[in-house]
Amino acid sequence: MARKPIIAGNWKMNNNKAQAKELMDGILYGISQLDASKMPEVVVAPTYTALWQVYDLIKNEPKVKLAAQNVNPNPKGAYTGEVSLDMLNDFKVKYVIIGHSERRQMFAESDEFINQKALAILSEGLIPIICCGETLEQREAGVTDEHLKNQITKAFNNISASDAKKSVIAYEPIWAIGTGKSCDAKEANRTIGQIRKVIADLYNQETADNIRILYGGSVKPSTIVEQMAQPEIDGGLIGGASLIAESFIDLIKGAMTDEHAVV
Numbered sequence: 001m002a003r004k005p006i007i008a009g010n011w012k013m014n015n016n017k018a019q020a021k022e023l024m025d026g027i028l029y030g031i032s033q034l035d036a037s038k039m040p041e042v043v044v045a046p047t048y049t050a051l052w053q054v055y056d057l058i059k060n061e062p063k064v065k066l067a068a069q070n071v072n073p074n075p076k077g078a079y080t081g082e083v084s085l086d087m088l089n090d091f092k093v094k095y096v097i098i099g100h101s102e103r104r105q106m107f108a109e110s111d112e113f114i115n116q117k118a119l120a121i122l123s124e125g126l127i128p129i130i131c132c133g134e135t136l137e138q139r140e141a142g143v144t145d146e147h148l149k150n151q152i153t154k155a156f157n158n159i160s161a162s163d164a165k166k167s168v169i170a171y172e173p174i175w176a177i178g179t180g181k182s183c184d185a186k187e188a189n190r191t192i193g194q195i196r197k198v199i200a201d202l203y204n205q206e207t208a209d210n211i212r213i214l215y216g217g218s219v220k221p222s223t224i225v226e227q228m229a230q231p232e233i234d235g236g237l238i239g240g241a242s243l244i245a246e247s248f249i250d251l252i253k254g255a256m257t258d259e260h261a262v263v
């Protein structure tokens with residue numbers, strides 16, 4: 001099953017205008033040196049304030065796609081501080097990250113709200129990157145698989161099989177995010193295999209075989225090759241290591257293995 005891998009950089013609340021340009025220039029230069037036929041899909045998720053500029057820098061570079069870090073599912077109106085899908089469409093945003101543990105924990109976003117966002121994103125023709133992941137306490141209590149099943153089942157409520165197939169999931173154990181302590185690659189592979197089984201049970205095997213499931217949590221150039229060698233892992237959602245052009249390019253290179261290169 002050839003699923004096109006994704007290397008996605010989540011810039012979080014980093015990079016002002018000048019920094020976003022410097023980082024993007026470095027990434028674009030690095031990409032220009034790579035064999036396009038073997039490249040994963042490269043995705044960058046700047047802050048809203050840098051979206052216009054990054055859009056402008058990549059508009060002639062089809063190898064890089066734009067993601068937003070969030071969206072409000074309502075079409076417009078009295079939602080102070082929020083941004084709509086219509087606004088993201090101005091910048092040809094392809095992906096929207098939703099359900100990130102930072103938003104679930106710091107902004108109290110519920111599974112139901114994440115599901116509303118997923119439905120709205122898909123109805124506008126964009127693609128959600130739906131994050132899920134367990135806390136350290138849940139892992140130690142042995143309830144990881146059950147917790148992920150619950151998060152995935154709720155996130156995909158009322159989503160059709162054809163929309164599910166094009167969606168992206170990011171498995172991000174919370175204890176691995178920003179800690180420098182990546183999940184063991186084989187264990188990440190096992191857990192992602194379980195998530196795929198949940199999708200097969202919710203829909204069918206074809207949907208499960210097509211949906212791309214990324215791993216996120218302290219992915220670094222030194223871990224990416226082993227991670228990408230795992231059959232269930234279709235790429236990475238990367239925070240810290242996506243903020244330096246050289247390291248992001250090394251992550252892209254690590255995802256250029258032959259078995260992950262799609263023909």
Ligand code: PEP
Nearest residue numbers: 177178216217218239240
């Ligand atoms: C993330 O926030 O999605 C993430 C995986 O961060 P980091 O790579 O820094 O652990």
